[in-house]
Amino acid sequence: MKSAVLKDLKVNIVETKKPHLDSKGAIIKVLGCGLCGSDIVKIKHATKENESNIKLGHEVVGEIVEIDTNTSYKKGDIVALGHHYPCFNCDYCRIGAYSMCQTFKNSNISPCGFSEYIKVDENHLRYTVYSVPDNLEYEEAAFLEPLACVVRAIRRAGYELNSDNTKSNALVLGLGSIGFITTQALKAFGVNAYGFDINKERSDFALKYGIEYKKDTYDTIFMTSGSSKAIPTALEHVRNGGKIIVFSSIENEEGYKNNDIYYRELSIIASYSPSPKDYEISYKLLCDKKVKVNNVSTIYTLDNLASAVEDIICGKIFKAYIKI
Ligand SMILES: [Zn+2]
Numbered sequence: 001m002k003s004a005v006l007k008d009l010k011v012n013i014v015e016t017k018k019p020h021l022d023s024k025g026a027i028i029k030v031l032g033c034g035l036c037g038s039d040i041v042k043i044k045h046a047t048k049e050n051e052s053n054i055k056l057g058h059e060v061v062g063e064i065v066e067i068d069t070n071t072s073y074k075k076g077d078i079v080a081l082g083h084h085y086p087c088f089n090c091d092y093c094r095i096g097a098y099s100m101c102q103t104f105k106n107s108n109i110s111p112c113g114f115s116e117y118i119k120v121d122e123n124h125l126r127y128t129v130y131s132v133p134d135n136l137e138y139e140e141a142a143f144l145e146p147l148a149c150v151v152r153a154i155r156r157a158g159y160e161l162n163s164d165n166t167k168s169n170a171l172v173l174g175l176g177s178i179g180f181i182t183t184q185a186l187k188a189f190g191v192n193a194y195g196f197d198i199n200k201e202r203s204d205f206a207l208k209y210g211i212e213y214k215k216d217t218y219d220t221i222f223m224t225s226g227s228s229k230a231i232p233t234a235l236e237h238v239r240n241g242g243k244i245i246v247f248s249s250i251e252n253e254e255g256y257k258n259n260d261i262y263y264r265e266l267s268i269i270a271s272y273s274p275s276p277k278d279y280e281i282s283y284k285l286l287c288d289k290k291v292k293v294n295n296v297s298t299i300y301t302l303d304n305l306a307s308a309v310e311d312i313i314c315g316k317i318f319k320a321y322i323k324i
C-alpha cells in the first residue's frame with residue numbers, strides 16, 4: 001500500500017506493508033486525512049537524524065475493514081478519529097495534563113494518517129474514534145481531531161459547554177483554520193467571540209461566517225497565530241486579570257515579561273492536544289453543525305501531498321484535505 005514518509009527532508013509517497021491486525025483493534029481503510037499545522041511544523045523542523053520517526057497525518061476519516069473489539073464498532077462503519085489517548089492513571093493524568101502522559105505520547109495510529117490503511121488499537125476505538133453521521137461530508141468529519149484540540153483550549157480557559165458564558169468575551173488572534181474554528185466553537189459555548197488576523201484575505205473570509213473584530217478589552221485571548229508579533233497585540237487586548245491561552249508554537253523564544261503578567265494579574269495558560277472528553281464535545285459540535293467547516297478545505301490526492309504542504313506553507317490555501 002501507499003504511505004507518506006519523510007526522506008531527505010521531503011515528503012515522499014512510498015510502497016509499504018499493509019498493517020496487520022495482531023491484537024485487539026481495527027484496520028481502517030483511510031478515505032481521507034486533514035493536513036494539520038503540526039504536520040507542517042514537523043516537516044519544517046525535521047532533521048536527517050529524526051525524519052524516520054516522524055508520522056504525518058492524524059485527522060483521519062476511514063472505513064473499518066477488519067476488527068476485533070469489545071466496543072460496538074463493526075466492519076463497514078465509517079469513522080473519524082484522532083491519534084492519542086491517555087492512561088488516566090499516572091500523575092499527569094491525575095492533574096488533568098493528559099497530553100503530558102507517557103501513554104498519550106506513545107499511543108499512535110500505524111503507520112500514519114497519510115496511508116491507504118492504518119491500524120488503531122482498542123483504546124483508540126474507545127477514546128478517539130467516532131462514527132461519521134450521514135449529515136457530515138468526510139472532509140468535515142476530518143475536523144474531529146483539530147476541533148477537539150480547540151475544545152481543550154476553550155475548556156482550559158475555564159469555559160464549559162453547559163455553563164453560562166454569555167457575559168464573557170474572547171478574542172482569537174490568528175484566523176487560519178484553527179483560529180477560524182476556535183472562534184466558531186467559542187460562540188457555540190456561548191462566549192461573545194471575536195477574531196483578528198493581520199491578513200486581510202483571512203479576516204474577510206472569517207467575516208463571511210460572522211467573525212468580526214472589535215477594538216475592546218477581553219476576558220480571554222486565544223493565541224493561534226504562530227507569530228511572536230501577536231504577543232503585544234494580546235497584551236494590548238487582554239483585560240487586567242484576564243487569561244491568554246497559548247495555543248500555537250512560535251518560531252522564536254519570545255514570550256511574556258514577568259512584570260507584564262504580575263502587575264496585571266494575567267494568567268498565561270497553554271493548551272496542547274485533546275483529551276477523550278474533548279473529542280466527545282468536538283463530535284457533538286460537528287454533528288450539531290455548531291462549527292461550520294463545509295467547503296473550507298482544498299482537496300488533494302495522496303500523490304499530491306507534497307504540493308498541499310507547499311500550498312499551506314506559502315499561504316495559498318486555508319486547509320488541506322487529502323483524499324485517499
Ligand atoms: Zn491535528
Ligand SMILES: [Zn+2]
Nearest residue numbers: 087090093101
Ligand atoms: Zn497518564
